[in-house]
Amino acid sequence: MQTHFTPADRQQPHIQEAERILRSCVHCGFCNATCPTYQLLGDERDGPRGRIYLMKELLESRDDANDITAETRLHLDRCLTCRNCETTCPSGVEYHKLLDIGRAEIERRVPRSAPERAQRLALRKMLVEPKRFAALLKLGQTFRPLVPGKLRSKMPTKPVDAGARPDPSRHARQVLMLEGCVQPGxxxxxxxxxxxxxxxxxxxxITVSEAGCCGAIDFHLNAQEAGRARMxxxxxxWWPHVERGIEAIVQTASGCGAFVKExxxxxxxxPDYAEKAQRIASLxxxxxxxxxxxxxxxxxxxxxxxLAFHCPCxxxxxxxxxxxxxxxxxxLGFTLTPVQDAHLCCGSAGTYAITQPALATQLRDNKLDALEAGSPEQIVTANIGCQTHLASANRTPVRHWIEIVDEALAS
Structure with missing residues (x-):
């Protein structure tokens, strides 16, 4: 794809990165065939190729360009960041990196409405602190009828109680585990x-209590510097434990794992964190x-x-x-039922199920139809967002797959 950035533009790191990604795209359109929102809406601007053109136009335009509108942001907001397009793309376009750049730029140029800003700030404040989230969740469960419908459906009535954890010090091999922000609640x-x-x-x-949210929620709600601060x-x-030689930093939520790996x-x-961040990502x-x-x-x-397994994006x-x-x-001996279109997103996508509820519900119901086609006793997955979103339909029970394995351990 040809680009038309000025020499001054090319001095900016984010433009350099965007141009590299844009030039790798051959606009073949293979990505649209596996894009969940394009399949639902049939609008070129709601597929990866169309969004790439929108971002190219945005980044090449002047700050005062009056054709950069809130409609452009609408199509970027509708993207799930599922990265299915990256799996499909024959040219290796790093779409999600371009999307981060495009979203930050449109946020800078086109202010959101006050209600949208309030919603995003509330999500960031409610979700990223585990103790605060757990307290709010308990409050919501107590006064469940008063909670707005789209939030109420995401609240479990009574999660499985956590059993005892063994003492890690009795083993020579040790790993860290990121507890997460919403999963403990x-x-x-x-x-x-x-x-x-x-x-x-x-x-x-080993659990490190000082480690909190991975930063993904802030980052993907366009508070990117706040996300980097959490990183x-x-x-x-984690660093003192890394220096002592832990084997890995384990995540049970695949969304957190994908983010920490980046x-x-x-x-x-x-300059102060680049080398350490690479080491953390490798662990x-x-x-x-x-x-x-x-x-x-x-x-x-x-x-x-x-079981039917839903593989998170x-x-x-x-x-x-x-x-x-x-x-x-x-x-391990479990029977797995076949799942048609297993590559497609369930619609959870972090906070997407809250910010884009209509699309998220359509995607969820389509995914459940595919998962339930083989008549499984339970659906299992590997990400708390997917688990909560799928369970909100109150159809087949949904659990994390690791819980099912734990329950099957012989005493």
């Missing part, structure tokens, strides 16, 4: 189950990456359930781990 047993499972494999799980805080919290790229221009592992390398026969699993498209969980579950 919405599904407290997920990380506890992970700790018990790894304990059976002689791996101790730096997490690096500081710390090195997102802090590459920070980040989804729980399935740890388990698939271990002698799983030692777990003595009693697997009887028929952040696992299959961002982390390139499509099929990994299915492989582990099959090795």
């Amino acid at each position: 919405l599904s407290p047993n997920t990380n506890a189950a992970t700790a018990r499972l790894l304990d059976r494999l002689h791996i101790g799980v 730096r805080a997490n690096i500081d919290a 710390y090195g790229d997102m802090l590459k221009d920070d 980040a592992k989804d729980i399935v990456e740890v388990l698939r390398e271990e002698p799983l026969d030692e777990l003595n699993i009693h697997a009887t359930q028929r 952040t696992l299959q498209h961002a982390q390139k781990l499509g099929g990994a969980v299915e492989g582990v579950l099959t090795r």
Whole structure:
């Protein structure tokens, strides 16, 4: 794709990055075939190719250009950032990086309405602090009838209680685990189950209380510097353990894992954190990456359930781990039902289910139809956002896959 940036434009790092990505696109349109929003809306501007043209026009225009409107932002907002297009693209276009640049630019040029700004600020304040979120969740469950419908449907009535966690100090092998911001409130047993499972494999799980939200919520709501501040805080919290030789930093939410794995790229221009961020990114592992390398026969699993696995976009498209969980579950003896169009997004996409509820609901219902076609007893997934979004339909029960494995452990 040809670009028309001025010499002055090309002195700016974000324009240099955007031009590199734009020039890799051959505008073939293969990406539209696997784009969930293009499939629903049929509008070129709601597919990756159209959005790329919109961002190119935006970045090449002057600040005072009057043809850069809120409509451009609408089409960028509708993007799920599922990265399915990147899996499909034959030219390796790093679409999500261009989208980050485009969204930041449109945010700078076209102010949002007061209600939109208030909603985004509220989401950032409510979701990123685990204790605050847990308190608000408990309050919402107590006064459930008073909670707005689209939020009420996302609240579990009663999550599975977290069981005990083993003492990690009894094992020579140790990993860190990112607890996450909303998962401890919405599904407290997920990380506890992970700790018990790894304990059976002689791996101790250390929790660092100073490590908080990975930064993805701030970053993807266009508070990008706030997101980077959270990255730096997490690096500081983890670094003493990294220096002591921990094996990995484990995530049970694939959205967090995808984001932590990009710390090195997102802090590459920070002289104080660039090297540390690269090290952190290299240590980040989804729980399935740890388990698939271990002698799983030692777990003595009693697997009887028929499951449908929903592979989150952040696992299959961002982390390139499509099929990994299915492989582990099959090795453990679980029966997996086939899922048509498994590459498509469920509509959760971080805060997308709140900011774009109509599209998110359509995508959720389509995904549930595909998952339930094989009549599974339960649906399992690998990301708290997907889990909560799918469960909000009150159809087939939805759990994190690690909980199902933990329950199948022989005592």
